[in-house]
Every structure is written in C-alpha cells, then in structure tokens.
Amino acid sequence: QVQLVESGGGLVQAGGSLRLSCAASGRTFSSYDMGWFRQAPGKEREFVAAIRGSGGSTYYADSTKGRFTISRDNAKNTVYLQMNSLKPEDTAVYYCAAARAAYISRLDRVGNYAYWGQGTQVTVSS
Secondary structure, three states, X not given: OOOEEEXXXXXXXXXXXXXXXXXXXXXXXXXXXEEEEEEOOOOOOEEEEEXXXXXXXXXXXXOOOOOEEXXXXXXXXXXXXXXXXXXXXXXXXXXXXXXXXXXXXXXXXXXXXXXXXXXXXXXEEO
C-alpha cells in the first residue's frame, strides 16, 4: 500500500516555472515506477511523465518533452516534476501515481497505476 501526497501547485504566468512534489509513504518506494498525469476540466486524464524505480529511465509526453523534468529522491520517498516554460494549456490538476507492478512497459497508461494522490491544481495565466 502506498499513499501519495502532491504539493507545489499554484498560479503562474505563461513562461514561468513550478516544481511539484509527491511524497510517498511506505518503505519500498524505490520499487515503484512513478508517473505524473494531469486532467483539465472536461478532458480525460493524460500522461505527463514517468520514471523508473531506480531513477535510471524517464519518459515524457510529446507535449511536455523539453520543458518538464521528472526526478526522484528515493531516500526522501519523493518524486518531483520541474515544469518550465509553462503555457496556458498546461493548466490542469496534476496527479502523481505509483505503478501497479514493476517493469510495466507502458507507463503512459492510466490503467497501469494502482495508487494515486489527491492532485494539485496548476493554473497558467496568459
């Protein structure tokens, strides 16, 4: 069982930056591949970025590649999402999630995650 708590959301102007954090409970955090997703009003939840348990591999959606960076600190049971060059279309509730099993090939799929945080709002003004 993993409990996840996101923080760091807020209101920022276009072109600005935010850093989201996701703190996880449990002693086996490093065994979980982790992902960030987002959901805008009236839209489906979409993949943003993911990272393997070791931190050795990262994956990004085309819309966030080159602007967002996912990282983790297993000693602190925390995963981060650094968001730069933010755009109004990045406005959404951002969720972190822990994968339901190790070595899942498709970390961009909502259904491959078993544990979710409550979400944090990110609003980018134009």
